[in-house]
Amino acid sequence: MYNLNRRLLLGLGLSAAAVGLAGCGDDGGGTDEPVASEDIPKSGTITVWCWDPAFNLYSMKEAEKVYQKTSPDVKLNIVETPWDDVQTKLTTIAQSKAFDQLPDIFLCQNNAFQKNVENYPDLFADFGSSGIKYDEFPEGVVGYSKFDDKNWGCPFDNGTAVNALRTDILEQAGFTVEDFTDITWTDFIAKGKEVLGKTGKGLMSGEVGSPDILSIMLQSAGGSFFTEDGKANLKDNEKLIKSLEAYRDIVAAKIFTQVNSWDEYIATFINSKVGGVINGVWILGSVQTAKDQSGKWAVTNIPKLDGVDGATNYSANGGSSWAITPKDNKVLAADFLAKTFAGSKELYETILPKAGALANWIPAADSAVYKEPQEYFGGDAIYSKVVDYAQKVPAMAPGAYYYEARDAVAAAIPKIIAGGDIKAALEEAHKTLEFAMN
Amino acid sequence: MTRTSLRRLPGYIFLTIAAIVSVFPLYFMLVSATNTSREVISSKLTPGGNLINNYNALMASQQSLWVAFRQSTIIAVVTTVLALLICSIAGYGFEVFHSRGKDRLMAVLLLAIMIPFAATMIPLFQMFAGLNMVNSVMAVVLPAVATPFLILLFRQSARNFPHEIIEAARIDGLSEIAIFFKIFIPTMRSAYAAAAVITFMAAWNNFLWPKVILINSQFQTIPMMISNLTAGYVTDFGVLMLAVTIATLPTIFVFLALQRVFAEGITGAIK
Numbered sequence: 274m275y276n277l278n279r280r281l282l283l284g285l286g287l288s289a290a291a292v293g294l295a296g297c298g299d300d301g302g303g304t305d306e307p308v309a310s311e312d313i314p315k316s317g318t319i320t321v322w323c324w325d326p327a328f329n330l331y332s333m334k335e336a337e338k339v340y341q342k343t344s345p346d347v348k349l350n351i352v353e354t355p356w357d358d359v360q361t362k363l364t365t366i367a368q369s370k371a372f373d374q375l376p377d378i379f380l381c382q383n384n385a386f387q388k389n390v391e392n393y394p395d396l397f398a399d400f401g402s403s404g405i406k407y408d409e410f411p412e413g414v415v416g417y418s419k420f421d422d423k424n425w426g427c428p429f430d431n432g433t434a435v436n437a438l439r440t441d442i443l444e445q446a447g448f449t450v451e452d453f454t455d456i457t458w459t460d461f462i463a464k465g466k467e468v469l470g471k472t473g474k475g476l477m478s479g480e481v482g483s484p485d486i487l488s489i490m491l492q493s494a495g496g497s498f499f500t501e502d503g504k505a506n507l508k509d510n511e512k513l514i515k516s517l518e519a520y521r522d523i524v525a526a527k528i529f530t531q532v533n534s535w536d537e538y539i540a541t542f543i544n545s546k547v548g549g550v551i552n553g554v555w556i557l558g559s560v561q562t563a564k565d566q567s568g569k570w571a572v573t574n575i576p577k578l579d580g581v582d583g584a585t586n587y588s589a590n591g592g593s594s595w596a597i598t599p600k601d602n603k604v605l606a607a608d609f610l611a612k613t614f615a616g617s618k619e620l621y622e623t624i625l626p627k628a629g630a631l632a633n634w635i636p637a638a639d640s641a642v643y644k645e646p647q648e649y650f651g652g653d654a655i656y657s658k659v660v661d662y663a664q665k666v667p668a669m670a671p672g673a674y675y676y677e678a679r680d681a682v683a684a685a686i687p688k689i690i691a692g693g694d695i696k697a698a699l700e701e702a703h704k705t706l707e708f709a710m711n
Numbered sequence: 712m713t714r715t716s717l718r719r720l721p722g723y724i725f726l727t728i729a730a731i732v733s734v735f736p737l738y739f740m741l742v743s744a745t746n747t748s749r750e751v752i753s754s755k756l757t758p759g760g761n762l763i764n765n766y767n768a769l770m771a772s773q774q775s776l777w778v779a780f781r782q783s784t785i786i787a788v789v790t791t792v793l794a795l796l797i798c799s800i801a802g803y804g805f806e807v808f809h810s811r812g813k814d815r816l817m818a819v820l821l822l823a824i825m826i827p828f829a830a831t832m833i834p835l836f837q838m839f840a841g842l843n844m845v846n847s848v849m850a851v852v853l854p855a856v857a858t859p860f861l862i863l864l865f866r867q868s869a870r871n872f873p874h875e876i877i878e879a880a881r882i883d884g885l886s887e888i889a890i891f892f893k894i895f896i897p898t899m900r901s902a903y904a905a906a907a908v909i910t911f912m913a914a915w916n917n918f919l920w921p922k923v924i925l926i927n928s929q930f931q932t933i934p935m936m937i938s939n940l941t942a943g944y945v946t947d948f949g950v951l952m953l954a955v956t957i958a959t960l961p962t963i964f965v966f967l968a969l970q971r972v973f974a975e976g977i978t979g980a981i982k
Contacts, residue, residue: 325943326773352928353773355942358935365923368833371840374926536948540752558945562748 316346383417403607432592442548465528493588499672743952751948802865868902904972
């Protein structure tokens with residue numbers, strides 16, 4: 274109702290140009306350019322959909338405070354909406370063409386970004402001349418929300434992969450965290466077996482059939498489930514085959530504890546059943562719920578694939594970016610993001626210590642807050658470390674059908690672990706993915 | 712006597728195990744509401760001392776629990792009252808009045824049971840958005856007030872209702888509407904109780920449609936709030952279990968209050 278009234282007022286009161294801009298919202302104005310800086314509104318309410326009060330909502334509220342220092346009459350209406358619901362609502366609104374119901378900004382999982390922009394272009398506005406400097410973000414992160422050579426997202430949540438290890442467990446086996454830094458998966462398996470032999474604990478865990486670790490491995494070598502032009506790329510994908518071989522070997526070495534659900538996965542490291550965890554940096558939030566393990570954890574980079582061109586010790590899993598919708602408020606929304614999440618060190622200095630929200634925005638890494646030692650991780654300045662890792666993550670072709678590809682590969686994993694032929698399993702997965710894409 | 716008891720022993724053992732298996736999740740939910748997240752993950756089975764902390768954390772969450780509770784209650788009560796009234800009139804009408812097309816119409820209604828909600832969700836949203844009813848209670852209530860299942864339930868119950876009473880009432884000069892309200896409703900209490908329990912639970916637990924149509928935070932219902940609690944990177948399982956416990960209470964209360972008549976209603980419908 275509010276939006277409707279506002280639109281009516283706009284229609285009556287604003288110039289023909291402004292009305293024209295509003296009209297773009299209805300015919301899929303995702304392609305036009307935001308206007309120059311003098312036309313940025315000084316007041317208004319920006320509606321935002323995002324999830325996780327302790328993380329994204331908190332960060333948004335802090336961003337509101339930062340923006341209000343220069344534009345005190347701009348307010349935010351933040352609606353807590355879990356990602357699955359964001360997706361359901363976007364689909365419903367796109368198909369029913371009730372674009373009035375869209376928020377001005379929503380948070381979108383990086384892995385789902387391409388598919389949504391491709392399928393529902395009416396829901397997105399590009400950042401065009403919003404003033405966001407995309408070269409201040411790691412290339413790999415920007416790639417998630419780039420489509421048709423335009424930027425549709427403002428990167429936020431950092432998904433850089435880390436290898437978090439229990440130093441006390443490593444010590445029992447005569448290792449330090451340095452022994453696990455800059456190593457290959459072959460080294461990791463050999464050392465992991467030793468740790469297992471001496472302590473009875475593996476070094477990793479994961480949900481059965483979840484391709485998280487596998488996609489981390491694949492991206493660490495710059496590999497993708499897709500070709501550069503977006504076609505399925507599972508069959509005869511050398512990097513994927515190497516990743517699957519490494520995955521199979523880790524499971525065979527019994528250093529990887531497989532569980533049935535996400536809650537059990539969290540329980541494996543909270544309850545010290547395993548001595549480590551490899552995932553996006555956001556997993557450290559769950560790690561730190563075990564207060565009694567403070568000082569016993571360390572963070573290092575992930576192992577790299579053996580014998581693969583372009584293999585690195587850096588990768589990513591997850592993460593999310595802010596999207597703006599082609600509504601009347603798009604200019605204001607874009608400016609808000611440009612001046613906060615893509616332009617305010619102060620914001621990141623507040624949200625890092627309080628929420629553990631790590632920047633993808635490279636200039637924030639210079640801040641002193643990032644260099645502060647973290648007691649939980651043995652006094653190591655893990656945040657500047659992770660931001661450094663983030664810049665080394667190889668870019669990859671994201672592909673619109675990322676989740677379909679993940680599902681297809683996930684179905685192949687149990688067959689491969691049971692000793693099945695990797696090439697044959699991938700050929701089948703390739704067919705499944707192609708079917709899903711057509 | 713002893714022999715009979717012995718013969719029944721395996722049955723009792725089986726029933727005891729079945730009872731434990733059914734009640735255990737409820738027990739775990741109640742106990743976990745008093746424990747910390749860490750203890751829940753470690754599957755602690757004894758009550759702990761964290762209930763107050765969990766309660767405070769739940770109260771401090773993004774949206775007020777009581778606002779969500781009120782929203783859910785309004786939706787569930789209004790849906791139940793309207794659904795019972797509309798579906799019982801329909802069921803009664805289908806059974807008592809005669810017309811040529813009524814069986815065909817009933818068949819069409821029954822076919823509608825087979826259409827999944829996901830198929831009608833987008834046109835429904837379009838309709839309510841067009842009527843400017845997004846974020847309104849009625850947008851959640853209206854699609855749930857006339858369900859083929861309830862109409863069928865009331866039609867079956869009306870079949871057991873003695874038609875002689877209707878004839879007698881007509882002869883005594885009672886209007887058709889008065890017959891329905893003064894004679895049918897009081898006699899069919901058990902059918903209403905069964906329908907009330909089913910509708911209330913469905914409305915209370917309804918998730919997908921409210922999630923889509925109620926966009927603003929202040930209109931969120933209890934199931935939506937619980938879903939929000941699990942959406943973050945870190946889930947506090949103690950708080951989650953407390954929220955689930957609170958969300959379960961009204962349905963348990965409604966069921967217990969109407970249990971006896973509910974059982975009669977269900978068997979009555981099957982007869």
